[in-house]
Amino acid sequence: MPPTARKTGTARLRSQAFRRIRADHQSELAEDYVELIADLIDEKGEARGSDVALRLGVANATVVKTLKRLQDAGLVTQEPYRSIFLTGEGWRMAEGGRRKHRIVEGFLLALGVTEATARIDSEGIEHHVSEETLRAMARFLARGRTG
Amino acid sequence: MPPTARKTGTARLRSQAFRRIRADHQSELAEDYVELIADLIDEKGEARGSDVALRLGVANATVVKTLKRLQDAGLVTQEPYRSIFLTGEGWRMAEGGRRKHRIVEGFLLALGVTEATARIDSEGIEHHVSEETLRAMARFLARGRTG
DNA sequence: AAATAGGTTTAGCCACTGCTAAAATTTCAC
């Protein structure tokens, strides 16, 4: 077996993690958008582009451009100058994001970090936790509650 | 108090998390590179661009381009066709990354996830945990060891 | 020392995510 073969095998295994992170980053923005839109619809009855921009901390124009892509991706629908709606798939993704968010944030709180930190860190972490880790977090939460 | 004022205050608080995530993403790639370069130097005595590319799972050309930026940022030094070195600041950043990585990965293992998942998830999570959360994780690890 | 094989860089492309300034549209006040 040439040394190159072993090297390649090992590296492929290592690079797996990085490949997944790059893929996560792609879906991350989409998930943030739909989650936020879902929240706005629940809170105020409608989601305006400018509200999304405000909460995300980006310029209005950036939101317009991104929403166009999300529309092409089948996650949202909208008419010019009107508020934003989620498609079925958009809602599904938003729910998935919210669920992860709840678990991670609750877990961090249970771990003993302050509310402000839990809120901020969970926003960043939620897109990088696998189902397995989520289950472990949920288990920890359940154990803490009963014990 | 006009409704806009309250709205803006709330939104600024919320957008804080997203702003930090965008900032994290900027440093994330740099941290991954220097951490990997440090590992390669420790393991094999030198870091070649192609090894970095292999482990990161990207094309050689991508690494060349990124290293140019890292050089401008004062994190690495290199001559064309030669291997890569870290500056003092590069080493400092690599050490910081490794420390976070160790804590997060150890924490996930202690939480009960499998090694493969711990390795993959920690790679994604390490760039999004605050010092406060790291301390909480370290505390959890210490407690587990003594109890 | 020359040829060739192998590894590295350059060139040029694309998509994404951000911005500001200007144009377009809607809304509101009168």
Add this chain to the structure above:
DNA sequence: GTGAAATTTTAGCAGTGGCTAAACCTATTT
């Protein structure tokens, strides 16, 4: 119902991070 104000979209720029193909060095072999 018109005109001014506010909101939203378009246009165009910049930087990041990815790719392939072609050009370029280095190193090895003979």
